[in-house]
Amino acid sequence: MSNENISEADMLAAMAMANPGIDLPPSSVGSALSMTDGSGSRHDVNIDVILDVPVTLSLEVGRTRLPIRSLLQLNQGSVVELERAAGEPLDVYVNGTLIAHGEVVVVNEKFGIRLTDVISPAERIRKLK
Numbered sequence: 001m002s003n004e005n006i007s008e009a010d011m012l013a014a015m016a017m018a019n020p021g022i023d024l025p026p027s028s029v030g031s032a033l034s035m036t037d038g039s040g041s042r043h044d045v046n047i048d049v050i051l052d053v054p055v056t057l058s059l060e061v062g063r064t065r066l067p068i069r070s071l072l073q074l075n076q077g078s079v080v081e082l083e084r085a086a087g088e089p090l091d092v093y094v095n096g097t098l099i100a101h102g103e104v105v106v107v108n109e110k111f112g113i114r115l116t117d118v119i120s121p122a123e124r125i126r127k128l129k
Contacts, residue, residue: 059113060091089116097124
């Protein structure tokens with residue numbers, strides 16, 4: 001299938017299917033997605049079959065790089081400085097793809113995240129190029 005034959009709406013819907021944490025208007029993603037194959041004929045794809053597929057949602061507080069020597073010297077009580085400043089939003093990933101930023105909240109004595117900025121599907125497509 002060639003990328004030139006897929007409309008922007010189809011690409012956005014496909015990105016939404018790959019990253020279910022996204023809120024798109026109902027008109028963007030329906031129960032069926034119409035795709036064009038290389039011959040120009042259209043096929044309806046029923047997305048209901050993937051709605052129960054589990055994905056991994058992860059949060060990144062920060063990162064750092066350190067030499068193996070420093071890594072081997074870590075022990076209980078060691079402090080590792082991260083590249084992210086205190087108070088900066090966390091990155092939210094779905095299957096390794098950045099989809100949002102947010103802040104930590106506590107809900108019923110468990111950690112949660114309040115999304116403060118959701119990356120648009122169009123922006124994620126631009127980052128893939």
